[in-house]
Amino acid sequence: MTQLLFRDDAYLKDAPGVVLSITPEGGVVLDQTIFYAAGGGQPGDSGVLRWNGQSLTIATAIKNDDGDIVLIPGEAQALPEAGQTLTQSLDWDRRHRHMRVHTALHLLSVVVPLPVSGGSIAAEKGRLDFDMPEAPEDKAAIEDALNALIERDLTISEDWITEAELDANPDLVKTMSVKPPRGGGKIRLVRIGTEGEQIDLQPCGGTHVATTAEIGRVRIGKIEKKGKQNRRVYVHLLG
Numbered sequence: 001m002t003q004l005l006f007r008d009d010a011y012l013k014d015a016p017g018v019v020l021s022i023t024p025e026g027g028v029v030l031d032q033t034i035f036y037a038a039g040g041g042q043p044g045d046s047g048v049l050r051w052n053g054q055s056l057t058i059a060t061a062i063k064n065d066d067g068d069i070v071l072i073p074g075e076a077q078a079l080p081e082a083g084q085t086l087t088q089s090l091d092w093d094r095r096h097r098h099m100r101v102h103t104a105l106h107l108l109s110v111v112v113p114l115p116v117s118g119g120s121i122a123a124e125k126g127r128l129d130f131d132m133p134e135a136p137e138d139k140a141a142i143e144d145a146l147n148a149l150i151e152r153d154l155t156i157s158e159d160w161i162t163e164a165e166l167d168a169n170p171d172l173v174k175t176m177s178v179k180p181p182r183g184g185g186k187i188r189l190v191r192i193g194t195e196g197e198q199i200d201l202q203p204c205g206g207t208h209v210a211t212t213a214e215i216g217r218v219r220i221g222k223i224e225k226k227g228k229q230n231r232r233v234y235v236h237l238l239g
Contacts, residue, residue, distance in 0.1 A: 002069045003032035006045075007188075010099060010207040013092045017049075019084045020068075026079060027070035028056070034090055035061040037069045041119040041126075042102055042206045044072075045095050051086035054078055058088075094123050095207070097237065100215045101126040103156060103208045104146070104235050106192060107215075110200050111145045112136070117230055121206075125221065125236040132231035135223055143220040146235070153213035154199055159189045172202055 002020075005012055017030035028049065035058065038044035044060035049071070059074035071088075073079070080086055098121055105126045109116055118129035136142060166172060166187045190208060193199035209215060221234030 001067050002030060004069070005032050005034045006036050006207055007205075011210075012090075014087060014089045017086055017088050019080050019082050019086065021082055022079055023064070023070055026076075027062075027072050028058075028080065029064075029068050029070055030086075030088065033061070033069050033071070034088055035069060035071055036095070036098075036207055037061045037063040039063060040204065040206050042098055042121045045090055045098075046074075047088065047090040049080065049086050049088050051080050051084055054080075056080065096209075097123040099207045099209045100237060101235065102206050103192070103212065104150070104215050104218055104237075106190065106200050106202065106204070106208075107146055107149045107212065108142075108233065108235055109202070110149065110192075111142055112233065118232075125234055127232050127234045129226055129230050129232050131229050133229050135225070135231060139220050139223060142233075143218070146220070147217055149199065150212045150215050150218065153211050154193045155211055156208045157191050159191060159201075160186045161189060163187055166203065 005015055012034045015034045017032055020029045020031055022028060035045040035047065036042065038060060044062055046060060047058050049056040049058060056077050057074040058071045060072050062070050062072060064070050101121050105119060105128055108128055112130055115131040116128050117131055120127055163185060187203050188205055189201055190204040191198060191201045217238045219236050219238060221236050224232040226232045
């Protein structure tokens with residue numbers, strides 16, 4: 001199975017890799033990768049592979065049924081061969097924006113403490129769908145509270161628990177539509193703040209910034225009614 005370098009260090013922009021296989025559709029599977037595969041509302045990373053003076057543009061990354069990450073070329077190009085050693089490089093600005101938005105959405109789930117029924121991340125904005133029958137009375141208050149948390153420069157870290165521990169603490173799961181990946185025996189938790197002053201703790205497999213200040217100021221965009229019980233809340237990066 002592909003080693004997930006982004007899981008150990010979300011700030012890796014370049015790394016070596018060895019081609020394990022080329023899929024029938026032309027996707028590239030490496031022994032280790034810095035490319036995040038689409039999942040949990042976060043898009044797959046884009047970037048480029050380079051070897052022997054050649055290059056291959058990667059449009060996105062997905063996870064196959066075997067749990068390997070498959071790098072999907074953006075267009076028909078020459079492919080590396082199995083066994084080839086190459087260099088992989090991310091479209092770092094796009095990835096870093098995903099990280100900022102993703103962490104901002106975790107904070108939004110703190111500011112709006114309601115069950116989450118869906119979510120999506122993009123390079124400029126993200127959104128969460130809440131089980132919120134009535135629209136919030138003060139959108140500006142949500143924005144102010146969110147930016148106040150960001151400005152506290154809180155540390156983001158991770159912890160791991162067993163699947164049994166998660167089953168014993170079901171309130172850790174905020175998202176009703178996206179369940180933590182199972183099967184490996186362990187569940188990754190993303191913590192905002194310290195254990196002594198914890199702001200948020202929830203299962204998550206995505207990439208995040210190191211501190212909340214790195215998100216920068218945000219604004220709350222549209223709040224849309226989505227069905228009888230749901231409201232969709234957008235968060236936009238300002239820079």
